[in-house]
Amino acid sequence: MKLIHCLGLILILACLSFACTPNPYKSINKQHKKKVEAATQNILEIPKAGEEGDTTNVTDLWVGTTNFSIRRPNFVIIHHTAQDSLEQTIRTFTLPRTQVSSHYVVSKDGTIVQMLNDYLRSWHAGRGKWGHDTDLNSSSIGIELDNNGSEPFTTAQIESLLSLLKRLKNDYNIPTANFIGHADIAPARKVDPSAHFPWQKLAEEGYGLWYDxxxxxxxxxxxxxxxxxxxxxxxxxxxxxxxxxxxxxxxxxxxxxxxxxxxxxxxxxxxxxxxxxxxxxxxxxxxxxxxxxx
Ligand SMILES: [Zn+2]
Structure with missing residues (x-):
């Protein structure tokens, strides 16, 4: 009887300690929400015409239309993190001073962590150009793969990536040719994802082009x-x-x-x-x- 009580007490204490464990991302999530609300406020604002320095002929007559939706991403840019763990990457992407982020991070075991709504502009592409597009951050979804840059990508990671790409391609009707790498858009600055990355496999599944x-x-x-x-x-x-x-x-x-x-x-x-x-x-x-x- 005594043993059962003791076990029960241990169980209760364990449950309490689990429930009391603070979410390590609570604070950054709160800050994230604040920033999203500030961005939303920009969209809610009615643009003012004729402000000082405005030399356009836009009148101050505002006519709103209901024929619109939110702009959609049209590219997917794949990266390797060049870091040593998912936790390290999440830390880098949540420190304000780094000024870098991505929409998704895919860990080696295939777990995917989403860090931004697909409609928001992540800071993953930096200076770059693809065709005539010079603002890839505005037009793309950024996906970071946990990989130090000199190791092969795991099977679980690539399988998870493929399932994510399927959803993104379908949701936003992204053209097959528009699945590219960071090195493709910034050849003088970046080398990711490395030559270990299975672009041919991706192309066979409909993400990116490949030769015959x-x-x-x-x-x-x-x-x-x-x-x-x-x-x-x-x-x-x-x-x-x-x-x-x-x-x-x-x-x-x-x-x-x-x-x-x-x-x-x-x-x-x-x-x-x-x-x-x-x-x-x-x-x-x-x-x-x-x-x-x-
Ligand atoms: Zn990159």
């Missing part, structure tokens, strides 16, 4: 010792007038720093020999690919 793999075959090339080394090559030849810089630009890359644009292309589509120039096979892949973006 049925045009790729394996051949044996003799080395100087007469040994054959197998190498994959794209069979489709490159026409003599092909301009790789123009092709990268058409895909979306900012080619103002051409060397960095080549590197970003290689991180995404070649995933090896990242520091070398485009070789014959890389050019064939680039040529095969860019026509999908025309």
């Amino acid at each position: 793999t049925h045009m790729v075959t394996e051949i044996g090339i003799p080395d100087k010792n007469g040994q054959y080394i197998s190498k994959e090559i794209m069979l489709e030849p490159v026409p003599s007038h092909f301009n790789p810089k123009e092709a990268l630009r058409i895909i979306g890359y900012d080619v103002s720093d051409y060397t960095s644009a080549i590197r970003a292309f290689k991180i995404h589509f070649i995933q090896k020999n990242l520091d070398s120039d485009l070789d014959d096979n890389d050019l064939r892949i680039l040529h095969n690919l860019y026509r999908k973006y025309l």
Whole structure:
């Protein structure tokens, strides 16, 4: 009887201590709510015309219309965190001084933590350009994958990411070509997600474009010792007038720093020999690919 009482007491104490454990994110969640309310206030405000310095011809007659909805994201930008844990990333994204965030963080075990409403502008892209879009933060959803940058991504993480991408693509009707990486939009500054990232698998599921793999075959090339080394090559030849810089630009890359644009292309589509120039096979892949973006 005494033992049962004792066990009961332990159980009650355990329950109490669990219930009393403060939510470590209570304070930041409260601050988040305040900031969302401030942003909402901006939307509720009726714009004032004719204020000092306003040189437009907008009259002060305000006519509201009910034919509207909230603007939607049209890109997904994938990152690796370059940090060591989900907790560390959450801490970084909740410290005001870091000025960085993302909509979602995907942990190695596949757990996804959402940190912002999809309609809000996260600070994940920074300075960057894709095609003519120079404000990717405004047009995209940011997804960070917990990964230190030099390790493979886990199966659970990629499976979770795919389920999230499915929802986002469906909810916002995001075009297949608009699933890209941070390095793609900021080639001179960023290298994420790393060459370990399975872009081909994503493309096979409908997120991002890929070259025609049925045009790729394996051949044996003799080395100087007469040994054959197998190498994959794209069979489709490159026409003599092909301009790789123009092709990268058409895909979306900012080619103002051409060397960095080549590197970003290689991180995404070649995933090896990242520091070398485009070789014959890389050019064939680039040529095969860019026509999908025309
Ligand atoms: Zn990034």
